[in-house]
Amino acid sequence: MLLNLHGYGPSILAGTVLTLKVSVFSLLIAMMLGFTGAMFKLSKSRILNVVAQTYTTIIRGIPDLVLMLLIFFGGQVMINQIAPKFGYDSYIDINPFIAGVLTIGFIFGAYMTETFRGAILAVSPGQLEAGYSFGMGKMKVFFRILFPQMMRHALPGFGNNFLVLIKSTALVSIIGLDDMVRKAAIAAGSTRLPFTFYFAVAVIYLVITSCSGVVLGWLDRKYSVGVLKG
Template identity: 60%
Template sequence: MLDGYGSTILDGTWLTLQLALLSMTVAVLLGLIGAACRLSPLKWLSLLGETYATVIRGIPDYVLILLIFYGGQDMVNRIVPLFGYDEYIDINPFVAGVGTLGFIYGAYLSETFRGAFMAIPKGQAEAGLAYGMGGMRVFLRILVPQMIRLAIPGFTNNWLVLIKATALISLVGLQDVMFRAKGAGDATREPFTYILMAAGIYLAITSVSLLVLRYLERRYSAGVKAMEI
C-alpha cells in the first residue's frame, strides 16, 4: 500500500518529534528569560522583554521562518569574511528550525509564564522569606511548583501549535514527515494518501500529548482541588 515509503515516513516522523522537543526546550528557556525580563523592576529590561513578545507574536510564523533562515544565513556569510573565513556557510535546516521555532514560541511562553507568576499571591513569597528561606529557595520550592500548575494549560496550547508549526520547516529543506510525505505523494502520484497519512501522524502526536499534559495538570492540581473541597 505504501510502495516502500513506510520507513521513510517513520524516519520523517522521528525527525519531526526531535524538532518539536528541542524547539520547545529552547522556547521554555527563552520564555522564562522573557518572563523574568517583563516582570523586572528595571524599566529597560521590562521594555526589552515586552518588545520581544510583542514583535514576535505580531508576525506570522511563516514570515519569521523565512526571515530568520535566509536572512540569518546571509548575515552569517557577510560577517565571517571579516574574521578571515572565506568559505560559504550553509546553515543546517534542522538547527535553523530548532532555533527559529524556539525563538518564536519563546515569545508566546513568556506571556504564559508571566501570567502564571503574577497569579501567585505575593504573600506566599513573603511568608517564605519571613520563615528564613533564601530567595532562590523560595523561588524553587514555592513559586516554581505553583507556576507550573498555572502555566500547564497555556503550555499545552503552545505545544500543540508548535507541533503543527514544524510542518513549515519543510519549506526550508528539512526532511521531516511533511517533506517526506509530499515527496512520496509526488513519486507515486498519490498525494492525497500520503498527505492524509501525515495528517494522521500529527493528530496522533497531539492526541498523546494532550493525554500526558492533562495527566500532569491533574497531578499538579490534586492538592488544590482537595483544599477547595
C-alpha cells in the same frame, strides 16, 4: 500493507522522529525564552520591560513562515558577511535544523512569556515571602515555591502553546528539513498518491497531538493535587 505505505512507511517514520526532535528542542528554547521574558516583564527595570514587551509584540505580529524565511535566508547572508571578518573564508551553509529549531523556539518563546507571566502573577506573594523568611535563597524559592505553584496556572496555556508548536513544525519542511511533511511530498511525487501520503501525515499529527493532550491532562492533575475541585 497500510503501514508500509508503498515502501515509504519507514521514510515517513524517520520524518516523524525528526518532527518530534524539532518539537522537543524548540519547546526547550521556547521555555527558556519564556521564563526569561516573563522575568523581564515582571522586573523593576524599565529597560528590561521594554525589551520583553517589544519582543512579544513583534513576534506575535509576524507570521511564523515569514520569520522562519527571514532567519533561514537572512541568517545565511549575515553569517557569511560576519565570518570573513573573523578570518573565516569558506562559505558557510546554515543548518536548516538549527534554523528551524531556533525560529520555532524564538516564536513560541513570545507566547510562553505571556503564559508564564500570568502564572507567576497568580502565585500569591505571601508564599514567596514565607520562603524568604525561612532563609531560602532566590534559586531555592524559585524551585521549591514559585515553580511548583505556577505550573498549575501555566499548564493550560502551556499545553495550548505546545499543541500549536507541534503543528508549526510542519513549516520546517519549507526550508528543506526532512520532516514528515517533506518526506510525504517526496513519496507523493514518486508514487503519484499525494492524498494517501498527506493523509497519513495528518493522522500521525493527530496521534501526536492526542498523546500530548493525554500527557498534559495527566500533568494538570498532578500539579492540581493540592487544589479542591468541585
